[in-house]
Amino acid sequence: MSEMGDAPVPSGASFRDPSGFLFTAQGRLYRQVNPVYRQHYEHLFDSGLYHELVECGLLLPHREVGRERSPESSAQAYRILEPELLDFVSYPFEWCFSQYKDAALATLEIQKRALQHGLWLKDGSAYNIQFHRGRPLLIDSLSFEVYPEGSPWIAYRQFCQHFLAPLCLMAYRDVRLGQLMRVFLDGMPLDLASRLLPFRTYLVLPLFIHIHLHAASQKRYAGTPVHTNRKLGRTALLELINSLEAAVRRLGWSPRDSSWADYYTDIHYGPSALEHKRRLVNEFLDYAQPRSVWDLGANTGMFSRLASQRGIYTVAFDLDPAAVEANYRQCVRAGEANLLPLVLDLTNPSPAIGWENRERQAFLERGQADAVMALALIHHLSISNNLPLDYLASFFQKIGAWLIVEFIPREDPQVQRLLASRNDIFSNYTVENFEASFSRQFEILRSEQLHGSPRRMFLMRRRQRPA
Amino acid sequence: MPFDPIHLLTTTFAYLDPGSGSFILQLLLASLFGALFVVKAYWKKIKGAIRGLFSKRRQKPEE
Numbered sequence: 001m002s003e004m005g006d007a008p009v010p011s012g013a014s015f016r017d018p019s020g021f022l023f024t025a026q027g028r029l030y031r032q033v034n035p036v037y038r039q040h041y042e043h044l045f046d047s048g049l050y051h052e053l054v055e056c057g058l059l060l061p062h063r064e065v066g067r068e069r070s071p072e073s074s075a076q077a078y079r080i081l082e083p084e085l086l087d088f089v090s091y092p093f094e095w096c097f098s099q100y101k102d103a104a105l106a107t108l109e110i111q112k113r114a115l116q117h118g119l120w121l122k123d124g125s126a127y128n129i130q131f132h133r134g135r136p137l138l139i140d141s142l143s144f145e146v147y148p149e150g151s152p153w154i155a156y157r158q159f160c161q162h163f164l165a166p167l168c169l170m171a172y173r174d175v176r177l178g179q180l181m182r183v184f185l186d187g188m189p190l191d192l193a194s195r196l197l198p199f200r201t202y203l204v205l206p207l208f209i210h211i212h213l214h215a216a217s218q219k220r221y222a223g224t225p226v227h228t229n230r231k232l233g234r235t236a237l238l239e240l241i242n243s244l245e246a247a248v249r250r251l252g253w254s255p256r257d258s259s260w261a262d263y264y265t266d267i268h269y270g271p272s273a274l275e276h277k278r279r280l281v282n283e284f285l286d287y288a289q290p291r292s293v294w295d296l297g298a299n300t301g302m303f304s305r306l307a308s309q310r311g312i313y314t315v316a317f318d319l320d321p322a323a324v325e326a327n328y329r330q331c332v333r334a335g336e337a338n339l340l341p342l343v344l345d346l347t348n349p350s351p352a353i354g355w356e357n358r359e360r361q362a363f364l365e366r367g368q369a370d371a372v373m374a375l376a377l378i379h380h381l382s383i384s385n386n387l388p389l390d391y392l393a394s395f396f397q398k399i400g401a402w403l404i405v406e407f408i409p410r411e412d413p414q415v416q417r418l419l420a421s422r423n424d425i426f427s428n429y430t431v432e433n434f435e436a437s438f439s440r441q442f443e444i445l446r447s448e449q450l451h452g453s454p455r456r457m458f459l460m461r462r463r464q465r466p467a
Numbered sequence: 468m469p470f471d472p473i474h475l476l477t478t479t480f481a482y483l484d485p486g487s488g489s490f491i492l493q494l495l496l497a498s499l500f501g502a503l504f505v506v507k508a509y510w511k512k513i514k515g516a517i518r519g520l521f522s523k524r525r526q527k528p529e530e
Contacts, residue, residue: 017482123483152493157486209496217495218488226487230494239500239507240493 008071012358017123019142023071031062032070033079033142040119040145041079047117049144058110060084060132060139081141084132087292087313087340089366092126092162093181094342094350096324097170097253098332099136100178103129104163104248106136111153111241115234119144124159126166126187127360133337150231153240157218160210161187164247168211171251172197175321178343185354190215206247255322273453280448281306281373281404284459287445288402290370297377301327301341307373308339315369317344346377347385364398372400378434379408383418383426389437397441403460407434411454431456 008030011022019037023030033041044050053059062081070077092100106129111121122145130139153159162181165188169177173196180188194215201207232240281303285293290312295304298316300323308314316339318324327341344350349363374396381387396403408415409431419426435444442460449456506513 019482152485152490152497154483154485156493157489158483160489209492214489214492217492218486221488221491224487224491226490226494230497232493232497233501235504236497236500239504240496243500243503 008069010071012356013127013354013360015355017142025069025071029083029085030065030069031081031083031142032072032077033081034076035078037142038078041142043117043119043146044141044144047119049114049117049119050141052113052117053110053138057133057135058106058113058137059141060086060130060137062141083139083141086130086132086139088315089361090131090340090342091181091350091360092166093179094344095178096321096328096341096343097167097175097178098325098328099131099341100126100163100167100170101248101251102332103131103136104159104167105245106138107159107163108241108245108248110138112238114144115147115238115241118147120147120153121155124155124162126162126181131340134331134335134339147234150233152232153237156240157190157214158187159244160190160214163187164210164244165190165193167248167251168197168201168207169193171253172201175253178321182350182353185359190218204247204250206243206250210244210247253325255325269450269453269455273450273455276451277375277406277455277457278303278306280446280450280457281375284402284404284446284457285310285312285371287459288371288404288461290402292369293371293373294369294400295373295375296346297374297380298327298341299323301330301339303373303375304339304341305336307371308336311338314339316341317346319343319345346381347387368398369400371402371404372396373404375404375406376408376414378405379412379415379418379429382429383415389428389434390440393438393441396438397462401462403438403442403458403462405438405458405460407431407456407458409454409456 008023008025011024011029014022018034019040020031020033023032050059054061060083062083065080065082067077067080069080092103095103103126107121107124111124114120121143123140123143128138128140128143129136131137132139161184166178166181169180169188177196190211194212197207197211202212285307290307293304293307293312293314295301295307295314295316298304298318299320301308301316304314304316304327316324316327318327318341321343324341324343327339330336331339331341344363350360352358352362352365353360378389378392381392382389396405410416410419410426410429415429435447438444438458438460442462444458444460446459447456
């Protein structure tokens with residue numbers, strides 16, 4: 001590694017809070033705690049809150065390391081922490097409804113436990129929650145501060161904007177409105193949420209208060225200095241948190257009319273082809289021995305589980321929020337720790353957002369997988385989205401060293417369905433061209449046609465890039 | 468002492484703008500949430516008392 005590569009680099013997402021910041025040095029992630037945060041940091045440990053939250057899986061553990069790692073002079077650092085590494089960083093607009101809801105409930109649970117220890121959350125950002133070993137937890141150990149008796153909750157606005165408003169819109173209007181989190185970096189503006197929500201939400205007391213009245217209050221008191229004799233006592237604060245929790249708990253969304261979630265119950269190919277496909281995926285995984293897998297177009301995760309159930313960390317991406325919802329619910333039911341389902345449109349993957357486009361990373365900046373699975377996906381990208389096969393090969397070699405891919409030829413009913421409503425301008429869509437395009441980027445190690453189906457499965461290894 | 472958020476911001480480590488409207492709403496609702504807490508805490512007692520009241524009334528004619 002070059003000397004420049006060894007120098008600590010502050011994270012682009014970590015500049016708002018003067019308590020400390022994240023940085024990377026020598027390929028590892030650290031968090032500096034500034035001296036100004038000392039009292040709160042000490043109380044987090046002395047009160048027992050840190051250990052309690054770590055024990056129940058609500059806070060990402062860290063270890064303290066030497067202060068000489070600080071990118072500043074070591075006197076400017078009170079502590080340097082090395083947090084446990086996350087396998088994959090996801091963002092709220094990539095979560096399905098139940099993931100989002102669980103993240104909100106985890107935040108409120110942390111807030112309640114913190115109050116029992118004389119602390120509270122000083123922010124309520126959805127970006128501080130990540131899915132780790134299957135469950136949502138807080139990743140920012142500097143989010144706590146000593147509870148200032150009598151004060152309203154500093155992070156109330158942020159919690160409502162980051163969690164409650166998007167969840168309400170997803171539950172009451174359309175689950176796709178969760179995508180608005182891509183646009184609004186600091187959460188859904190409450191006046192907008194209030195306008196978009198149906199009238200019946202006025203009749204639900206917690207939603208009336210925390211969304212509609214809240215939005216009106218923001219408008220009425222914008223920029224007004226607050227000088228009053230009033231206080232929000234501890235019991236009233238607890239009731240406020242309970243009321244937010246009740247609001248979140250009663251929100252629900254269930255997939256109803258998705259053309260995808262019932263994909264596996266539809267018959268696209270016979271049981272022998274399905275069994276053959278499973279066997280081949282297993283064989284390919286045996287051969288490649290990946291430590292991580294990204295399953296693109298994973299649907300409800302039937303094939304992702306072939307990887308995750310071997311203990312391989314697997315991210316299962318799908319375009320359809322209903323498929324991801326079904327997948328996540330199965331993860332929760334079975335307590336699966338190695339599988340993370342996420343919503344992602346491959347034709348328009350999550351962009352980098354925030355200040356200088358550096359606060360939240362684009363999909364392609366968030367690492368790579370050892371192996372990528374793309375089963376029953378190529379025809380969607382190639383035909384529904386007009387993507388040339390060369391582009392696909394180039395994309396896949398960027399994100400994984402191994403590729404387990406299925407090619408569904410033109411005569412398959414699934415491809416015929418995609419062609420039903422349009423001109424067939426896809427004369428290049430042949431297995432020969434597919435192999436030619438992918439051979440430029442990959443070495444094709446196995447190629448096998450599925451029993452009783454024209455579909456073909458491939459195992460490929462990325463060609464060594466010139467040094 | 469009047470509640471002064473400037474004082475709060477210097478004694479705690481708030482870096483977020485809590486938003487005047489969001490702050491004031493919580494203060495305005497303090498008594499509602501305080502009352503809710505009390506009602507919930509004593510709910511069982513209240514429920515018991517009301518039940519007792521009704522059952523006494525019902526029992527009376529039988530006496």
